[in-house]
Amino acid sequence: MIKVLLVEDNIEISQNIVEYFRDELEIKAVYNGSDAMECLSIYNYDIVILDLMLPEVSGMSVLSHISKNCLNTGVIILTAKEELGDKLKAFNLGANDYLTKPFFMEELKARINSILKSMGKVKRANLLEFKDMQIDMKVKKVYIGTNELELNEKLYKLLEYMVINKGVLLFKEQIFDNVCGYNSDAATEIIEVYISRLRKQLGTFGYGKYLITKRGMGYLLDESIGD
Template sequence: MVKVLLVEDNLKISENIVEYLKLDMNIEAVYNGEDAIEYLNAGSYDIVILDLMLPEVDGMSILNYMSKKGLNTGVIVLTAKEELGDKLKAFNLGANDYLTKPFFLEELKARINAILKSMGKIKKPNLIEFKDLYIDMKTKAAYIKDEKLELNEKLYTLLQYLMINKGVLLFKEQIFDNVCGYDSDASTEIIEVYMSRLRKILATYDYDKYLITKRGMGYLLNENLED
């Protein structure tokens, strides 16, 4: 999954961006420049969304730091400033794009994807991702951190259906129709068997915790374990 570092001191803007992007990207948020540099030192990110007007260390200084470190990270600058000089300075320091506040979240996401595509960091369109779990719908194979999962056809179909509907509660009958087919003679209870087998496979990678059972209701694949 794409890793994003958001550096924005406006709490409301930060919360809105995180809420909008969190289902499709692994996003972490910090609120000042010093923390941003600590995070950049400690981890690797595909994209940094960077406000220029920050406490402690400003955005330009962070760009300068990233440039000197030679980080292979895309940068989108967010700022209320519209002066040409600021834009040129940001681009000269390695920023890939520049978004002036206020902005639409849809545009931010589109620009992120454009940068990732230009950097060769977007995987093939036939892939569906959930954290480090992804499936290739063309080859009908599933992987966690590039290690292939041993799934039969039914378990693959089940996992694909859960991933396509990640974060959405699916009733047992819905899952049965999509995995077994409307004209199947099997009982819907077979879904519990499939779920148990899939859970055991995911447990090897500590991913069974994301396969949530809502008793009397259904199942969902969810990153937020508190839901």
């Protein structure tokens, strides 16, 4: 599932966004710039929805951090500030889009989908692609060519997360939080088991070689490996 960081200090607006997208996006909501910076230093996000007027650390400072360090993250500025100077500064710092309050949820959804498509993360609604593999996120099914992979819930979540972040080195702890959940009692070593099982299943169709282990670092799905 697409992973979103929502940085909005208006609790009512934040809760409304989380509720609207609860079946479509995995949203982490924080209410100040400091917490946003901490989250960005630990996890990878596909989209950041960012207010500019934040306590502790300004939205512009958070945006500058994203621009310098989070190369595969799209940013939507969500703010009541309509001045042209603010918009130009935000775009110059790397924002992908700018939405002023008040706004319609349908418009925010359209902006999110547009950015995801432009970044190649979702080529069609609910569909992820990796070479000849297609993942239908709506029905949670995976196909390589005409063959459907038989994956349990954990392996499906692992593969979906790896494809969303294809080409990105993911730490074991990041994968664990996304596959098992932040509050899981399991040990992070379980990810090694899941990776092994997933590689074996992908190997049946010649795709195991794309799931790379970087010893002591993490894992990535790399489509640049020669066939």
